[in-house]
Amino acid sequence: xxxxxxxxxxxxxxxxxxxxxxxxxxxxxxxxxxxxxxxxxxxxxxxxxxxxxxxxxxxxxxxxxxxxxxxxxxxxxxxxxxxxxxxxxxxxxxxxxxxxxxxxxxxxxxxxxxxxxxxxxxxxxxxxxxxxxxxxxxxxxxxxxxxxxxxxxxxx
Amino acid sequence: xxxxxxxxxxxxxxxxxxxxxxxxxxxxxxxxxxxxxxxxxxxxxxxxxxxxxxxxxxxxxxxxxxxxxxxxxxxxxxxxxxxxxxxxxxxxxxxxxxxxxxxxxxxxxxxxxxxxxxxxxxxxxxxxxxxxxxxxxxxxxxxxxxxxxxxxxxxxxxxxxxxxxxxxxxxxxxxxxxxxxxxxxxxxxxxxxxxxxxxxxxxxxxxxx
Numbered sequence: 001x002x003x004x005x006x007x008x009x010x011x012x013x014x015x016x017x018x019x020x021x022x023x024x025x026x027x028x029x030x031x032x033x034x035x036x037x038x039x040x041x042x043x044x045x046x047x048x049x050x051x052x053x054x055x056x057x058x059x060x061x062x063x064x065x066x067x068x069x070x071x072x073x074x075x076x077x078x079x080x081x082x083x084x085x086x087x088x089x090x091x092x093x094x095x096x097x098x099x100x101x102x103x104x105x106x107x108x109x110x111x112x113x114x115x116x117x118x119x120x121x122x123x124x125x126x127x128x129x130x131x132x133x134x135x136x137x138x139x140x141x142x143x144x145x146x147x148x149x150x151x152x153x154x155x156x
Numbered sequence: 157x158x159x160x161x162x163x164x165x166x167x168x169x170x171x172x173x174x175x176x177x178x179x180x181x182x183x184x185x186x187x188x189x190x191x192x193x194x195x196x197x198x199x200x201x202x203x204x205x206x207x208x209x210x211x212x213x214x215x216x217x218x219x220x221x222x223x224x225x226x227x228x229x230x231x232x233x234x235x236x237x238x239x240x241x242x243x244x245x246x247x248x249x250x251x252x253x254x255x256x257x258x259x260x261x262x263x264x265x266x267x268x269x270x271x272x273x274x275x276x277x278x279x280x281x282x283x284x285x286x287x288x289x290x291x292x293x294x295x296x297x298x299x300x301x302x303x304x305x306x307x308x309x310x311x312x313x314x315x316x317x318x319x320x321x322x323x324x325x326x327x328x329x330x331x332x333x334x335x336x337x338x339x340x341x342x343x344x345x346x347x348x349x350x351x352x353x354x355x356x357x358x359x360x361x362x363x364x365x
Contacts, residue, residue, distance in 0.1 A: 049226035052359065075356050077325045104322065109354040118319075119297035119359040136296070138359065 018089050021074065021081055024098040026108050029073065033112070033126055040068040040152040041126040045112075047075045048083035052138040053121040057091045059141045060123075067152040070095040075105075075120065128155035185294010188351040192218075192304050192312045195289045197252065197282035200269045205250070205280045207304075207312060214246030215305040215342055216312070217335060219320075220295035222253045223271045224262040225358035227324055228298045232275065234320055234327050235299070238335060239279040247303075247339050249279040254290035254298070255361040263361070287363060297357030303338045303348070316348050319355030 024032070033043065044060050046053035060070050072095060074084040081099055088097050102108045109118045113134040116122055125133040125147065133151060186192055194207045207216060219235055221228045239249035257264040265283050272281045284290050293302055303316035316338035321330035338348035 047356070050358065079325070105324070105355045106319070106322075106353045109356070116354070117296040117300075118354040118356050120356060121359070136359070 019094070019097060021085055021088060021097045021099050023078065023101040024073070026100065026102040026111060029098075029100060029108075030111065032071070033124065033132075034130070036130065037069065037126070038128055038155070040128060040148065041071065041124075042068045042148065043071045043073060043124040043126070045073050045075055045120050045122045045124075047120060048080060048087045049076075050120050054087055054091070056121055056139050056144070057087070057093065059139055059144045061091065061093055061095060062141070063144070063148055068148055072097040074099045125151045127151045184291065185296075186292075186302065186314045186317065188314055188317055190314050192302065192314050193289070193292050194312070195282075195284075197284055197289065198265070199280045199282050200265070200272045200277075205282055207250070207306075208310075210248065212246065213248060213306060215303065215315075215339070217242060217247055217249045217339065218293070218302040218304060219249060219251050219299055220254050220290060220293070220297075220301075220360070221251050221299040222255050222260070222263050222358070223267050224255070224260050225298045227355075227357050230324055231299050231320055236275070236278060238320070241336075242339050243278070245339075245343055247343070251277070251279055251281045252284050252289065252295075253281065254284045254287060254295060256287070256363045258363070259361040290360060295360060297359055299355075299357060301335055303335060303342070305342050315342060316351055318353040322353070324355060 033041070042060065042063060046057065048054075057072070060072065063070050072093060074097065076084045076099060078099060078101060084097070084099060100108060105118065109116050113124060113132070115134055116136055119136050121138050122134070122136045123139070125135070127133070131154065135147070139147075196204050196206045199205045210216070217238055221231070221235065235249060235251065242248070253263055253268055255263040261267070268281055268283065295302075299320060301316070301318060301320055302314055304312040305315045307313055316335065318334065320333070320335050322332040322334070323330035334350055334353045337350060341348045
């Protein structure tokens with residue numbers, strides 16, 4: 001019996017190595033954005049069909065986690081969650097990945113940032129003081145590192 | 157005298173810097189109610205197309221779209237249907253591909269010709285090589301729609317900006333057809349009730365500055 005339990009624990013531990021994408025409501029996403037944090041939050045909006053989004057994913061995954069917490073929010077249709085899941089596995093993403101469960105695009109785009117036209121990739125940085133910086137563009141690695149360095153220094 | 161001159165010059169420089177910074181951060185472009193510029197862009201049949209080529213049109217459905225964006229492709233048939241439905245009523249679709257082919261090879265004029273003939277586009281499919289029309293309209297993504305109403309003065313007033321409908325994935329799931337509603341309102345002499353709706357789309361591939 002003990003052995004069985006141990007085996008089960010081991011199996012589940014190996015299986016959980018690829019993360020499952022969970023759904024997040026717009027309300028919870030707003031809470032995540034607004035919740036106070038001593039660290040910079042980097043919230044990247046992407047979709048499995050968006051090539052420039054997939055190309056910049058590794059740059060976000062490579063961010064120094066002592067400086068910032070990275071969240072990947074996929075805007076894929078809930079029916080396409082498996083496609084998003086494949087991209088997460090292919091790129092070995094360990095940071096939290098969530099699928100935004102809100103049908104009304106106009107509602108969430110304007111709620112997340114008034115300046116966002118809806119083009120992706122797009123990234124919201126929230127510094128330790130709660131100030132927000134929105135970038136509707138694709139990043140290369142050095143550019144992203146520079147922004148992380150800059151925004152993570154704003155902590156007072 | 158010399159000092160006053162220096163101070164004034166200094167102030168002007170400061171104002172110029174502030175102004176440049178302010179404008180480079182914001183996305184410029186049309187708001188609903190603005191007048192849109194006409195253009196003269198090359199079509200897939202190698203002829204130039206302008207809004208002024210359509211003397212009998214009551215308005216236009218100008219759509220910035222492309223060959224390569226999955227969202228634009230998802231809307232392709234709906235764009236064809238919009239033209240078939242509204243061109244006879246005086247609101248033709250004019251499609252403009254804004255993407256720089258050096259960054260998106262699939263959006264070259266040759267590729268546009270192939271795509272539009274394969275799919276029998278019934279509307280012009282133009283290339284904005286200089287990207288100045290795209291910038292003037294303030295298009296930021298594909299697909300991005302601007303519904304224009306031609307006024308008696310032959311000016312083109314922007315009456316709706318944004319999404320085609322509320323269901324990018326499946327045409328059949330659309331519960332709100334924003335462009336149809338806007339054009340229907342204009343055809344009956346009214347203003348659209350929904351003037352702006354944002355949607356997800358692909359970033360426009362701008363030329364390197």
